[in-house]
Amino acid sequence: MRWIWIDKFIEFNSGSNAVAIKNVTMAEEYLHDNFPGFPIMPECLMIESMAQTAGILVGEARQFKEKVILAKINKAVFFNYVRPGDTIKIHAKIESIADEAASTTGKITCGDETIAEIDLMFSHIDQNLAGKQFPKENFVFTDLFGVVLRASGIAAPAFGSDK
Amino acid sequence: MAMTRDEILKEIQDVLVDALGVDEEEVKPDATLMADLGAESIDFLDIVFRMEKAFGIKIPREELFPAESLLSTAEYVSNGKLTQKGLDELKKRMPHSDLSAFIEDPSVNKIGDLFTVDALVNFVDGKLNAAA
Numbered sequence A: 001m002r003w004i005w006i007d008k009f010i011e012f013n014s015g016s017n018a019v020a021i022k023n024v025t026m027a028e029e030y031l032h033d034n035f036p037g038f039p040i041m042p043e044c045l046m047i048e049s050m051a052q053t054a055g056i057l058v059g060e061a062r063q064f065k066e067k068v069i070l071a072k073i074n075k076a077v078f079f080n081y082v083r084p085g086d087t088i089k090i091h092a093k094i095e096s097i098a099d100e101a102a103s104t105t106g107k108i109t110c111g112d113e114t115i116a117e118i119d120l121m122f123s124h125i126d127q128n129l130a131g132k133q134f135p136k137e138n139f140v141f142t143d144l145f146g147v148v149l150r151a152s153g154i155a156a157p158a159f160g161s162d163k
Numbered sequence B: 001m002a003m004t005r006d007e008i009l010k011e012i013q014d015v016l017v018d019a020l021g022v023d024e025e026e027v028k029p030d031a032t033l034m035a036d037l038g039a040e041s042i043d044f045l046d047i048v049f050r051m052e053k054a055f056g057i058k059i060p061r062e063e064l065f066p067a068e069s070l071l072s073t074a075e076y077v078s079n080g081k082l083t084q085k086g087l088d089e090l091k092k093r094m095p096h097s098d099l100s101a102f103i104e105d106p107s108v109n110k111i112g113d114l115f116t117v118d119a120l121v122n123f124v125d126g127k128l129n130a131a132a
Helices: A043-061 A143-151 B005-020 B041-055 B067-071 B084-093 B100-104 B108-114 B117-131
Strands: A008-013 A017-023 A068-078 A087-097 A101-110 A113-124
Touching: A008 A043, A008 A143, A017 A043, A043 A068, A043 A087, A043 A101, A043 A113, A043 A143, A068 A101, A068 B041, A087 B041, A101 B041, A113 B041, B005 B041, B005 B117, B041 B117, B067 B084, B067 B108, B100 B108
Parallel strands: none
Antiparallel strands: A008 A017, A017 A087, A068 A113, A087 A101, A101 A113
16 A cells, blocks of 8 residues: 655755655545545644654664654644645654654645644654564565655665565 | 752653643642653653753663663562562662652552652752762
8 A cells, every 4th residue: 555645855864854745636535535625635644744754764864774653743733724736845853862762843834834833753663671572574664665765866775565 | 050959840840741741730749650640651752852852961761760671670570569679679770769658569560650750850850960
């Protein structure tokens, strides 16, 4: 399944910050299901687009060796709608990163307008102190993300295939 | 930077209000992070990150919240309680927590009660003012 909510990165500073863009088009089916007749990008999917932008940034900071899982939404505030024809920019910044986890802040903009402010926390789930074991292969960073990175001109290792 | 305990408490209150979405009035010195303020495991990391920024110090998570790794050591736990060895180790690793009530009944499921707002204040006080 394709569940990619960013089209490409336009800025990527390793371990620091990144900006991705997404073009929202009338051809996308989900726009028609949320409020029929009033196509807007659902806010939960904006959070997902931030989770992907910030999650890839966090993953890259550790050479994609960790399984980076969204663990907490610290803040998600929305100021306006995103409509078909809009190009949104998803700005993410790493605030803190440690062996076990990372926190990020970010905003989504459309033109000069701030659409949303979204702060997240990610867990490196293999580093949990409870000693829980997860599958060996990195099921977070599959090759769909590799495709996005390479299409943005960013070197990406060969990820495993998507199931 | 020397800070008084009241100043530290105020910062800790801000940290916990932001990290846990609680009201400032709830963040009393004797409030426990888990039972009273609803913190879960990921919140502990969030709190560590925010405290590092607020106080400009480095906090190894193990140092502030050592209980998790202690509990996974077999000789420290027996029948759902900490052994004497485990208690000794806990005392060594958590000088910032008041252990007197816990020692009476060292059940593993009560260990969460050791993480109080006051313990965080003690920890920061020790870090900032020991260095000063």
